[in-house]
Amino acid sequence: MLYLSQFEFPDADEEFDYILKQKKTCYDTYYPFKILSEHQLKCLNFEPVTILYGGNGSGKTTALNVMAEKLGLQRDALYNRSVFFEGYTGLCQYVSEREIPKDSRIITSDDVFDFMLNLRSLNEGIDNSREELLEEYRRLTDPFAPRFQLHSLDDYEQLKRVTAARRKTKSRYVRDYLGSNIRERSNGESALMYFTNKIQENGLYLLDEPENSLSPERQMELVKFLEDSVRFFGCQFVIATHSPFFLAMRDAKIYDLSGEKACVKRWTELSNVRAYYEFFKKHESAFEEED
Secondary structure (H helix, E strand, C coil), X not given: CCCEEEEECCCHHHHHHHHHHCCCCCCCCCCCCCCCHHHCCCEEECCCEEEEECCCCCCHHHHHHXXXXXXXCECCCCCCCCCCHHHHHHCCEEEECCCCCCCCEEECHHHHHHHHHHHHHHHHHHHHHHHHHHHHHHHHCCCCCCCCCXXXXXXXXXXXXXXXXXXXXXXXXXHHHHCCCCCCCCHHHHHHHHHHXXXXXXXXXXXXXXXXXXXXXXXXHHHHHHHHHHHHHCCEEEEECCCHHXXXXXCCEEEECCCCCCEEECHHHCHHHHHHHHHHHHCXXXXXXXX
């Protein structure tokens, strides 16, 4: 599915004209001005999967944030939005094939990291509750504790807990009153869960370095999920990444922002992928010996 077909950024001349008109002189940076124009990135033409490739400082994340701001996409975490951001996005233009669904969003590494932190905080609260229940269980099953007596209906709930504690094992008592701990997942599993929960049918999604916090196995799982979301569930993705697993996605159009001028390349031509290829080719015999 194609929702966004083209996005245009201001070129160096348009940026210069805008900055020249500003009365603000106390700033030493005009971010996001002068970032994408350094790589002569003027226009992106999209496919159902479009990838922005490049090292740190190449402008991948800036491009995603600019597009998300211009398109009014949902987001969770805050980002580096300078006082010049609105002026910059005002110079941008885009063409859409069809109306962009309201649930479309940008997903960043900060979103995933905050989600994992929130899970950890929640789990710590659950762990604290578990300790309280364990202490309650010890108190209710203490053979030397005074015998509980029912004096009124107000004591009924307490009676049920006393009876339950004496009929169940400690672990069963805690499980029944607390429920399973939410975590029992690795960071990679939690990160993958975040993506699969946030990405719904029929939407435009901008993903900023989704490989962060994911092992190679989890990256391949997410790649399969994204490819299926495009093929069967009407999704479009724009992904900033340097992971070979994402760069090799089926039918992906890749813009290389690492050079002086942004250009479209095949994934096998990219320097990052070539470095992996040369490394494993050099050590090919070690893998053959293991076989």
